[in-house]
Amino acid sequence: MNRSALTFTSLAFTSLAFTFLAVLGPATAAPRAVAAPAAAVPATGATATAATAAAATAATTTCGPSVQMINRRNTVCVTVDRESVRVYGTSAQLFAGSRGGSFIYDVSASVVGGASLGRETGSVYLGTGTGYVNGPSAVAPCGSTVRASFSLTDFGTPPPTSVVEVPVTC
Numbered sequence: 001m002n003r004s005a006l007t008f009t010s011l012a013f014t015s016l017a018f019t020f021l022a023v024l025g026p027a028t029a030a031p032r033a034v035a036a037p038a039a040a041v042p043a044t045g046a047t048a049t050a051a052t053a054a055a056a057t058a059a060t061t062t063c064g065p066s067v068q069m070i071n072r073r074n075t076v077c078v079t080v081d082r083e084s085v086r087v088y089g090t091s092a093q094l095f096a097g098s099r100g101g102s103f104i105y106d107v108s109a110s111v112v113g114g115a116s117l118g119r120e121t122g123s124v125y126l127g128t129g130t131g132y133v134n135g136p137s138a139v140a141p142c143g144s145t146v147r148a149s150f151s152l153t154d155f156g157t158p159p160p161t162s163v164v165e166v167p168v169t170c
Contacts, residue, residue: 063090064164069152071095072126076107076135076150076162082170083142085109085117087135089150089162093128100127103152107135112145112165126152142170 059081066075072091079086087109093100103126108119118136133150140146146166151159 062164062166064148064150064162067151067160067162068094069157069160070154071098072152074150074152074160074162076148076164078109078146078148078164078166080140080146080166080168083139083168084137085140085146085166085168086137087117087146087148087150089133089135089152090130091126091133091152092130093126096128098128100125101154102126103154105133105150105152106159107133107148107150109136109138109146109148111140112147114141114144117146124152140168142168144168 059079061077061079063075063077066073068074071094073094074089074091076087076089079088087107089105089107091103103124104121105124106119106121109117111117117138117140120133120135124131124133133152135148135150144167146168147163148166149161149163151161153159
């Protein structure tokens with residue numbers, strides 16, 4: 001796109017924006033107040049305790065040990081945000097230059113000593129590089145421990161499984 005086309009496009013957009021604001025009226029054109037992020041405001045007293053508690057419950061991702069399957073390294077990961085839990089698997093190609101392939105995946109999670117949080121299974125094509133396989137998302141009780149697992153099989157080979165246990169802190 002040449003410079004005159006860019007100028008015309010930006011002028012046309014500006015003109016449309018002013019026309020839109022004129023139709024809506026001056027009340028919508030006024031700028032809105034935006035609160036400063038909590039991190040930008042120094043915390044003291046009870047506010048400091050609340051800010052520290054909020055920081056302690058921020059989302060964290062924990063990944064289990066990697067397991068090797070022929071040309072792939074597979075790992076299960078769990079993201080915990082208060083009582084919300086999301087499980088997924090990653091599969092990284094080990095040897096450059098080889099092709100991708102189709103695999104059967106199994107991603108599951110459960111509360112240790114409790115109920116299942118879900119299971120995702122199916123077929124997936126993983127190309128070169130690193131691929132991600134979505135697993136279950138669920139709510140787990142505060143104070144519990146979630147056990148998650150991820151495996152791939154290439155249609156017959158018994159799969160090695162990556163397993164991790166993660167505490168749910170609220």
